[in-house]
Amino acid sequence: MSFLLRTATALLASCAAVVSAVNPIEVRSQNFVDARTNERLMIIGVDYQPGGQGGYKPQEGQDALTNGTVCLRDAALMQRLGVNTIRVYNVDPTLSHDECASIFNAVGIYMIIDVNSPFGGESLDRSNPSGSYTLGYLERTFRVVENFKNYPNTLGFFSANEVMNDVGTSSDNPPYIRAIQRDLKRYIAAHADRTIPVGYSAADVREILADQWNYFQCAISGERADSRSDFFGLNSYSWCGGDATFQTAGYNVLVELFGNTTVPVFFSEYGCNEVQPRVFEEVQALYGPEMSVMSGGLVYEYSQEESDYGLVVVNADGTIRLRQDFGNLQDQLNRINITLAQAANSTATALTPPVCDESLITFPQFSKSFDIPDAPEGLDDVISNGVRDAVQGSIVDVTARRVPMAVLDVNGASIDGLEIVPVPQGESNTPSGENTGGDASGTATEAAPSATSSAAAVENGVRAGFLGVALGLAAAVVV
Numbered sequence: 001m002s003f004l005l006r007t008a009t010a011l012l013a014s015c016a017a018v019v020s021a022v023n024p025i026e027v028r029s030q031n032f033v034d035a036r037t038n039e040r041l042m043i044i045g046v047d048y049q050p051g052g053q054g055g056y057k058p059q060e061g062q063d064a065l066t067n068g069t070v071c072l073r074d075a076a077l078m079q080r081l082g083v084n085t086i087r088v089y090n091v092d093p094t095l096s097h098d099e100c101a102s103i104f105n106a107v108g109i110y111m112i113i114d115v116n117s118p119f120g121g122e123s124l125d126r127s128n129p130s131g132s133y134t135l136g137y138l139e140r141t142f143r144v145v146e147n148f149k150n151y152p153n154t155l156g157f158f159s160a161n162e163v164m165n166d167v168g169t170s171s172d173n174p175p176y177i178r179a180i181q182r183d184l185k186r187y188i189a190a191h192a193d194r195t196i197p198v199g200y201s202a203a204d205v206r207e208i209l210a211d212q213w214n215y216f217q218c219a220i221s222g223e224r225a226d227s228r229s230d231f232f233g234l235n236s237y238s239w240c241g242g243d244a245t246f247q248t249a250g251y252n253v254l255v256e257l258f259g260n261t262t263v264p265v266f267f268s269e270y271g272c273n274e275v276q277p278r279v280f281e282e283v284q285a286l287y288g289p290e291m292s293v294m295s296g297g298l299v300y301e302y303s304q305e306e307s308d309y310g311l312v313v314v315n316a317d318g319t320i321r322l323r324q325d326f327g328n329l330q331d332q333l334n335r336i337n338i339t340l341a342q343a344a345n346s347t348a349t350a351l352t353p354p355v356c357d358e359s360l361i362t363f364p365q366f367s368k369s370f371d372i373p374d375a376p377e378g379l380d381d382v383i384s385n386g387v388r389d390a391v392q393g394s395i396v397d398v399t400a401r402r403v404p405m406a407v408l409d410v411n412g413a414s415i416d417g418l419e420i421v422p423v424p425q426g427e428s429n430t431p432s433g434e435n436t437g438g439d440a441s442g443t444a445t446e447a448a449p450s451a452t453s454s455a456a457a458v459e460n461g462v463r464a465g466f467l468g469v470a471l472g473l474a475a476a477v478v479v
């Protein structure tokens with residue numbers, strides 16, 4: 001089918017099924033672009049893995065996108081926060097994600113989905129890439145594609161995350177990641193109604209950062225099925241606390257490095273937690289004119305887990321209390337000039353990708369091989385016929401709007417009337433200009449960057465674990 005015909009078919013299908021939907025996103029040179037309005041999309045996102053890696057429980061039929069009530073709660077809060085994208089790390093492609101995907105779609109929030117999981121056989125093993133690049137593994141990644149390809153708010157797929165986590169892991173793995181990307185892109189071309197971008201999420205190992213980016217953005221001439229990345233995500237934690245600057249955080253180095261990127265580059269994780277509560281001043285740099293070469297980023301992470309990066313505390317009974325970080329981030333997002341950030345596309349020149357060649361690679365140990373491994377035997381059949389027994393998702397009507405569980409703000413006061421507000425057809429969510437993290441009425445107030453002493457005590461308690469929850473509830477009663 002021609003691209004136009006496929007697009008038209010997809011349009012008709014989506015019009016029949018839903019009241020409103022976000023527009024699909026395409027990659028055009030170094031930008032994410034709304035395929036219908038041609039406007040640039042700046043990713044304003046959060047990483048979403050409630051329960052941490054442990055929240056992925058396929059044996060119990062659960063992952064981060066299986067409980068509609070939980071998604072309703074979190075989508076309502078994220079909508080107020082002002083984000084337009086989530087990243088979800090681990091999904092089980094045998095489960096239905098229709099309710100959650102439809103809720104996020106309704107509020108104008110895109111999803112970037114990792115095709116892997118922490119379980120054996122469900123990701124590339126960095127210590128044994130050739131042994132773990134198997135037909136069974138690839139079939140699972142295709143099931144993830146089948147599961148998410150029909151949602152208009154699926155922005156892209158991560159082929160892998162931080163496989164190269166030090167210089168030692170950079171010699172054998174890169175060709176395998178390109179192989180996985182080639183296979184995913186072939187599968188998407190054969191079985192999805194639109195082109196869904198595929199890219200890599202890199203660890204910020206500075207010695208090999210330029211090599212990673214170049215290795216994945218370069219074009220192999222004459223390649224039959226393109227293994228290059230459509231985008232490059234960087235997990236970056238170099239801006240720590242309110243005293244950091246563009247220079248001390250090394251953002252100047254990133255801008256110089258990515259200045260002539262030929263694929264969109266964004267932070268797939270950011271938000272150093274060495275100074276707490278986090279004040280997120282890097283937001284003004286990231287979305288400001290100096291960094292317009294980048295396409296935004298996703299804050300790590302929505303929920304408070306063992307690693308201590310949460311914007312909210314999710315209690316065992318499903319109730320929530322916002323942390324100071326939520327209000328602080330909301331204030332920063334409210335200050336972004338979206339018009340300015342998204343207009344930056346008009347002056348950008350589309351660049352031709354560099355041709356893959358060992359001269360692009362500078363670190364001695366990093367792979368200089370662009371000899372991409374052949375696909376495992378049997379893969380061609382799977383790509384032609386489609387993967388067996390795939391569970392295909394589709395958008396469903398979103399009927400419930402009101403969040404049923406209690407949500408407390410940072411001061412412990414109940415946020416009443418919390419609900420999702422569907423955005424108009426074709427629009428994505430934007431920061432509202434209001435601070436709702438520290439004020440129950442939802443009117444614009446400055447969340448005090450220095451928390452009140454009781455809130456600070458709660459924060460400290462939370463870091464200590466369960467005690468924090470008790471303190472938070474006690475504070476709610478007192479306030």
Ligand SMILES: *[C@@H]1O[C@H](CO)[C@@H](O)[C@H](O)[C@H]1NC(C)=O
Nearest residue numbers: 028033037038039040345346
């Ligand atoms: C930039 O966005 C405008 C709409 O705001 C659009 O008309 C234009 O085509 C876009 N440019 C590129 C290079 O995508």
Ligand SMILES: *[C@@H]1O[C@H](CO)[C@@H](O)[C@H](O)[C@H]1NC(C)=O
Nearest residue numbers: 067068069070316317318319
């Ligand atoms: C969804 O999550 C809520 C809140 O944690 C819980 O009460 C409910 O039982 C869950 N629903 C299912 C079907 O697991």
Ligand SMILES: *[C@@H]1O[C@H](CO)[C@@H](O)[C@H](O)[C@H]1NC(C)=O
Nearest residue numbers: 335336337338339340341343
């Ligand atoms: C945002 O940027 C645009 C384009 O430069 C400008 O016209 C507008 O005044 C800015 N808005 C604010 C609130 O500063």
Ligand SMILES: *[C@@H]1O[C@H](CO)[C@@H](O)[C@H](O)[C@H]1NC(C)=O
Nearest residue numbers: 259260261262351352353354
């Ligand atoms: C990007 O800039 C670097 C340094 O200026 C240069 O070596 C490289 O060839 C450029 N790449 C492209 C694709 O233009």
